Amino acid sequence: MHSPQPSRQKLRIVVTRRLPEAVETRMKELFDVVLREDDAKMSRDDLAAAMRGADVLVPTVTDHIDANMLAQAGERLKLIANYGAGVDHIDVHSARQRGILVSNTPGVVTEDTADMVMALILGVTRRIPEGMAEMQAGRWAGWAPTAHLGGRVGGRRLGILGMGRIGQAVARRANVFGMQVHYHNRRRLRPEIEEELQATYWESLDQMLARMDIISVNAPHTPSTFHLLNARRLKLLKPSAVVVNTSRGEVIDENALTRMLRAKEIAGAGLDVFEHGHEINPRLRELPNVVLLPHMGSATVEGRAEMGEKVIINIKTFADGHRPPDLVVPSML
Numbered sequence: 001m002h003s004p005q006p007s008r009q010k011l012r013i014v015v016t017r018r019l020p021e022a023v024e025t026r027m028k029e030l031f032d033v034v035l036r037e038d039d040a041k042m043s044r045d046d047l048a049a050a051m052r053g054a055d056v057l058v059p060t061v062t063d064h065i066d067a068n069m070l071a072q073a074g075e076r077l078k079l080i081a082n083y084g085a086g087v088d089h090i091d092v093h094s095a096r097q098r099g100i101l102v103s104n105t106p107g108v109v110t111e112d113t114a115d116m117v118m119a120l121i122l123g124v125t126r127r128i129p130e131g132m133a134e135m136q137a138g139r140w141a142g143w144a145p146t147a148h149l150g151g152r153v154g155g156r157r158l159g160i161l162g163m164g165r166i167g168q169a170v171a172r173r174a175n176v177f178g179m180q181v182h183y184h185n186r187r188r189l190r191p192e193i194e195e196e197l198q199a200t201y202w203e204s205l206d207q208m209l210a211r212m213d214i215i216s217v218n219a220p221h222t223p224s225t226f227h228l229l230n231a232r233r234l235k236l237l238k239p240s241a242v243v244v245n246t247s248r249g250e251v252i253d254e255n256a257l258t259r260m261l262r263a264k265e266i267a268g269a270g271l272d273v274f275e276h277g278h279e280i281n282p283r284l285r286e287l288p289n290v291v292l293l294p295h296m297g298s299a300t301v302e303g304r305a306e307m308g309e310k311v312i313i314n315i316k317t318f319a320d321g322h323r324p325p326d327l328v329v330p331s332m333l
């Protein structure tokens with residue numbers, strides 16, 4: 001579909017953030033690459049300039065590449081090789097219309113992010129941050145039969161919203177913890193996978209929400225999932241329910257969730273991602289029944305190195321005139 005590209009050395013690669021050192025070293029060996037000296041998020045103007053000067057841009061989730069930015073990019077940009085699995089910060093449709101390919105790094109983030117889902121579930125249900133705060137403040141007065149009581153996760157009904165790579169990895173873990181796995185997904189899984197995951201499918205998201213003890217959000221942020229968990233749907237949850245989100249903040253109406261947590265209409269939440277990036281609703285920070293993490297679901301040394309390797313493979317394959325293996329096409333979204 002694309003004419004053969006100029007050789008690797010001739011492609012100018014521009015990276016928007018600092019990447020793990022080994023990844024940057026490998027990129028320098030392989031490509032004509034412009035790396036960052038500092039690690040601040042690029043301003044819109046700097047990002048626009050980076051896009052104009054690159055054959056291949058390597059952005060991250062903090063770079064908002066909308067139709068307007070793409071319109072200013074000029075003719076040079078051919079590939080956006082995203083360092084990350086989620087691509088909701090890139091207007092993939094506009095890129096496609098302009099003949100700019102988009103690739104991402106799926107798969108290598110799966111297990112680490114699923115681990116973090118379990119950490120959030122346990123953190124909220126077993127009240128880990130509250131216990132830690134007590135220890136750090138020197139307030140612990142010793143073991144007591146009625147202190148620090150949380151809820152047992154074994155036997156609880158876990159509803160996974162978005163049963164893709166990460167959702168399925170969460171299901172495997174949840175089975176080991178003795179939870180009952182339920183899911184809602186755009187498409188139902190094949191029977192043999194459902195059986196392996198011991199997962200019950202709900203065609204109706206509303207019906208699933210009303211019956212779950214814990215909800216894990218693992219569907220990507222797309223136009224069809226924006227505020228999928230809106231005030232109306234959040235109200236369907238049991239007051240004892242816990243909501244965990246490691247996908248993207250925009251899938252949940254954060255203000256509605258905050259209001260309901262404050263009113264104890266939802267028992268707790270574990271959030272790794274927020275509706276407005278790192279600007280989180282300040283009221284969330286005041287709540288004891290909430291565990292907040294700074295978007296660190298995929299943050300392992302191993303995972304971040306593998307994400308870099310994936311980016312490099314996508315660029316190399318493209319530079320050799322082939323379709324990048326992790327090409328994102330609008331119909332996937």
Ligand SMILES: NC(=O)C1=CN([C@@H]2O[C@H](COP(=O)(O)OP(=O)(O)OC[C@H]3O[C@@H](n4cnc5c(N)ncnc54)[C@H](O)[C@@H]3O)[C@@H](O)[C@H]2O)C=CC1
Binds near residue numbers: 162221
């Ligand atoms: N917190 C973190 O550090 C990380 C967050 N992520 C986020 O997790 C998301 C999911 O990643 P993967 O599991 O690898 O993606 P995936 O594409 O394998 O799975 C997503 C699933 O959601 C389903 N889905 C899409 N729209 C839906 C809808 N409207 N209703 C129900 N289901 C819907 C899809 O059919 C698919 O099965 C990424 O898009 C990214 O935003 C990914 C990695 C790390």
Ligand SMILES: O=C(O)C(=O)CO
Binds near residue numbers: 061084085087
């Ligand atoms: O990969 C992603 O989508 C992330 O959010 C960070 O790893």
